[in-house]
Amino acid sequence: RDAGWTAEMAIQRKDLEKYGAKFGPGCDWRIFMSRYNYSRYLPGRELSSFPKQAETPNFHLYEEYGKLELVK
Secondary structure, three states: OOOOOOOOOOOOHHHHHOOOOOOOOOOOEEEOEEEEEOOOOOOOOEEEEEOOOOOOOOOOOHHHOEEEOOOO
16 A cells, blocks of 8 residues: 655746746745545545645635745
């Protein structure tokens, strides 16, 4: 049985900025990572996220996304 999980993601900076947003120190960015866990060992689906959400999770609540501080 799994005891945890990790994830790694890479997005090129030019793709983040191609619609006019700036990416760097002083820019306002938010981050949210989530997953649905299905397993024969679980009674139902398990939701997990970073940052952790309220008791009734809603992965579409932008206001609950974490603020990303970019520094040099």
